[in-house]
Amino acid sequence: xxxxxxxxxxxxxxxxxxxxxxxxxxxxxxxxxxxxxxxxxxxxxxxxxxxxxxxxxxxxxxxxxxxxxxxxxxxxxxxxxxxxxxxxxxxxxxxxxxxxxxxxxxxxxxxxxxxxxxxxxxxxxxxxxxxxxxxxxxxxxxxxxxxxxxxxxxxxxxxxxxxxxxxxxxxxxxxxxxxxxxxxxxxxxxxxxxxxxxxxxxxxxxxxxxxxxxxxxxxxxxxxxxxxxxxx
Amino acid sequence: xxxxxxxxxxxxxxxxxxxxxxxxxxxxxxxxxxxxxxxxxxxxxxxxxxxxxxxxxxxxxxxxxxxxxxxxxxxxxxxxxxxxxxxxxxxxxxxxxxxxxxxxxxxxxxxxxxxxxxxxxxxxxxxxxxxxxxxxxxxxxxxxxxxxxxxxxxxxxxxxxxxxxxxxxxxxxxxxxxxxxxxxxxxxxxxxxxxxxxxxxxxxxxxxxxxxxxxxxxxxxxxxxxxxxxxx
DNA sequence: CAGATCAATATTGTCTGTCTATATTGTATG
DNA sequence: CATACAATATAGACAGACAATATTGATCTG
Numbered sequence: 001x002x003x004x005x006x007x008x009x010x011x012x013x014x015x016x017x018x019x020x021x022x023x024x025x026x027x028x029x030x031x032x033x034x035x036x037x038x039x040x041x042x043x044x045x046x047x048x049x050x051x052x053x054x055x056x057x058x059x060x061x062x063x064x065x066x067x068x069x070x071x072x073x074x075x076x077x078x079x080x081x082x083x084x085x086x087x088x089x090x091x092x093x094x095x096x097x098x099x100x101x102x103x104x105x106x107x108x109x110x111x112x113x114x115x116x117x118x119x120x121x122x123x124x125x126x127x128x129x130x131x132x133x134x135x136x137x138x139x140x141x142x143x144x145x146x147x148x149x150x151x152x153x154x155x156x157x158x159x160x161x162x163x164x165x166x167x168x169x170x171x172x173x174x175x176x177x178x179x180x181x182x183x184x185x186x187x188x189x190x191x192x193x194x195x196x197x198x199x200x201x202x203x204x205x206x207x208x209x210x211x212x213x214x215x216x217x218x219x220x221x222x223x224x225x226x227x228x229x230x231x232x
Numbered sequence: 233x234x235x236x237x238x239x240x241x242x243x244x245x246x247x248x249x250x251x252x253x254x255x256x257x258x259x260x261x262x263x264x265x266x267x268x269x270x271x272x273x274x275x276x277x278x279x280x281x282x283x284x285x286x287x288x289x290x291x292x293x294x295x296x297x298x299x300x301x302x303x304x305x306x307x308x309x310x311x312x313x314x315x316x317x318x319x320x321x322x323x324x325x326x327x328x329x330x331x332x333x334x335x336x337x338x339x340x341x342x343x344x345x346x347x348x349x350x351x352x353x354x355x356x357x358x359x360x361x362x363x364x365x366x367x368x369x370x371x372x373x374x375x376x377x378x379x380x381x382x383x384x385x386x387x388x389x390x391x392x393x394x395x396x397x398x399x400x401x402x403x404x405x406x407x408x409x410x411x412x413x414x415x416x417x418x419x420x421x422x423x424x425x426x427x428x429x430x431x432x433x434x435x436x437x438x439x440x441x442x443x444x445x446x447x448x449x450x451x452x453x454x455x456x457x458x459x460x461x462x463x464x
Numbered sequence: 465c466a467g468a469t470c471a472a473t474a475t476t477g478t479c480t481g482t483c484t485a486t487a488t489t490g491t492a493t494g
Numbered sequence: 495c496a497t498a499c500a501a502t503a504t505a506g507a508c509a510g511a512c513a514a515t516a517t518t519g520a521t522c523t524g
Binding site for chain 2 (some may be wrong): 054061156
Binding site (some may be wrong): 015016017018051052053054055058073074075076 | 505506507508509514515516517
């Protein structure tokens with residue numbers, strides 16, 4: 001998967017330096033190596049990467065357009081530090097998008113895609129029983145990716161993937177992993193069953209339930225309480 | 233509403249020339265004055281706007297990041313011409329987002345927001361009966377905007393507004409207006425009633441029905457048939 | 465000594481000019 | 495007539511400089 005725009009699979013490697021720079025920076029930010037709030041100095045980056053300021057500026061503008069960094073005139077760009085509120089909103093948005101994918105997937109997934117989903121789902125069962133959070137998390141991405149692809153709407157799939165990527169670095173702060181694998185697998189199971197039965201509504205609800213946002217008050221709570229913070 | 237990023241309300245006017253240029257160009261594209269497929273010459277734009285190539289390039293990069301234009305290395309940027317498939321996908325995405333907004337609004341709208349919605353809804357009834365598509369369309373935006381704001385999730389609201397704005401120039405190509413006002417108002421009425429009753433599921437379904445994507449085969453059709461075309 | 469005012473500084477925004485790389489076009493040649 | 499190659503135009507990138515502005519630090523005043 002490509003770094004910045006999140007395009008699923010591009011033919012050749014990108015050509016311009018600005019593109020490469022943008023992807024490098026995006027990767028460093030999303031992996032946490034650069035970290036929120038850090039200021040990105042134009043000349044410094046130019047020196048570090050051995051290019052002039054021109055491609056650096058273009059890369060930064062593109063990153064700013066994706067929301068990964070924040071640029072204010074004459075003050076430079078900094079890696080965005082989402083507020084608690086903004087994070088909660090993004091999680092909720094992600095849940096809605098994933099749920100929409102699941103609902104559409106229940107109607108449109110091809111037989112091959114369903115087989116693939118079942119295969120992944122089966123492997124995850126073993127990992128959940130064995131208690132292997134590492135590999136489980138890796139396959140988890142495949143699981144969701146299969147559903148995204150199965151929704152038959154590349155635009156929606158792309159947007160869902162993008163949102164998930166953006167909140168990715170902050171997921172660990174909100175989820176406790178240990179012991180949750182079995183629970184997670186059971187929630188996945190509900191999604192898989194709904195898709196198998198071709199029941200969009202059930203698939204939507206199951207996915208929303210999996211992402212922990214069915215009727216819960218957490219989002220509403222954050223919404224009413226947390227006001228301040230930075231942009232996201 | 234601001235032009236490019238779609239931010240709802242900014243305090244001061246933007247400062248850098250690149251920002252202004254980006255907004256001007258976005259406005260010209262969204263209003264249809266520039267039109268899909270048109271090539272945007274850097275030097276030409278620089279001359280036209282009395283600036284150097286630098287801010288022009290940055291503006292174009294930002295527009296490319298939003299998907300309004302498409303930039304390929306050494307070939308210049310052109311206004312994106314979404315394929316039929318991409319358009320259908322965007323409409324479906326918009327419907328899902330609007331439906332999510334409606335569902336959340338049913339749970340979270342404040343009393344004041346509900347009053348505002350009812351007020352707009354009432355005025356639209358008169359316009360629909362009078363057969364005034366012009367004013368009806370104008371108020372229609374307010375109607376949906378009220379629901380976006382009422383969902384209590386600014387991130388979701390922003391994304392919904394952005395998607396709607398992007399497909400805006402193409403809506404007229406797919407919708408026939410005359411005689412549809414009454415039907416539209418009735419669909420709105422279903423949404424309003426669901427929100428009034430605080431029924432998220434009903435609100436979601438009503439909104440999906442309003443946007444013409446409940447169980448219909450149009451999207452699936454386009455998906456299976458239309459393959460070619462340009463990016464979107 | 466605390467606080468405010470203003471100058472020095474650093475960084476971004478922009479310009480100009482130049483050079484290079486690549487896509488396109490046109491021409492010549494087999 | 496088709497292909498290969500050269501000419502051209504434009505985008506990508508570089509370099510240096512200046513302007514605009516935010517930040518910082520020093521100075522001055524109460």
